[in-house]
Amino acid sequence: MRVLADSHAIVWHLQGSERLSATAASALTEAETTDGVVVSIATMIDLWYVTQTTRKLTQANLAELRDMLASSPALILQPIDIVVVDATTSIPRDLLTDPWDRFIVGTARALALPLVTRDRAIRDSGLVPTIW
Numbered sequence: 001m002r003v004l005a006d007s008h009a010i011v012w013h014l015q016g017s018e019r020l021s022a023t024a025a026s027a028l029t030e031a032e033t034t035d036g037v038v039v040s041i042a043t044m045i046d047l048w049y050v051t052q053t054t055r056k057l058t059q060a061n062l063a064e065l066r067d068m069l070a071s072s073p074a075l076i077l078q079p080i081d082i083v084v085v086d087a088t089t090s091i092p093r094d095l096l097t098d099p100w101d102r103f104i105v106g107t108a109r110a111l112a113l114p115l116v117t118r119d120r121a122i123r124d125s126g127l128v129p130t131i132w
Contacts, residue, residue, distance in 0.1 A: 002035035003027055003131065004078075004108045006117035007043045007050075007100065011057065014068055024116050027131045032074040038113060039069060040078050042103035049100070083110045095125045 005013065005028060012019045013028045020028070031037045044066065050057045069077050078084070080103060088106025096102050101119065105127050108115040114129040115122065123130045 001027070001031050002038060002113055003031045004038045004040065004104070004111065004113040004115045005043075006104055006115060006119060006122070007046045008118060009116040010037065010039050010043060010075075011047070011061075011065065013037070014065060021118070021132050024118070024132050027114075027116055036074050036076045038076045038078050038107070038111065040084075040104045040107040041080055042100050042107070044069075044077075046100035046104075078107055078111065080107070081110075086110070091127060095127065096121060 009020065009024060009028065011017075013025070013032075028037055044062075047057055047062050047065065051059050051062055069075050084103070084107050087109040088102050091102050091105060091109075096105060098121075101122055105115065105122060105125070108128040114131050116131045117123065118132050122128075123132060
């Protein structure tokens with residue numbers, strides 16, 4: 001099983017947080033031990049933005065996540081290529097206004113992967129299969 005993790009989902013997964021639903025935690029664990037957890041490069045920018053605004057994540061947390069993504073073969077960092085751009089720009093703006101959500105959903109669409117997310121707007125949009 002391969003899944004794409006939303007920004008909060010990958011952070012909570014790597015922290016072993018109980019904030020993940022049982023279904024989300026199971027999907028991420030299964031993906032990590034089989035076909036891998038994909039993380040959009042947009043997640044890194046999204047999380048950097050969090051360190052600058054809400055500060056729910058520190059620069060040290062972000063650096064640790066970056067190191068994990070760079071070193072774990074089970075975590076696959078997905079670049080934003082032209083296929084992801086096309087999938088992102090085809091999303092109606094009224095369904096998702098947040099640019100980072102749009103890139104993450106665009107990545108899931110481009111790769112035809114379910115997205116592990118708690119985000120209600122994404123889940124309600126019906127743009128991609130979601131797991132929560």
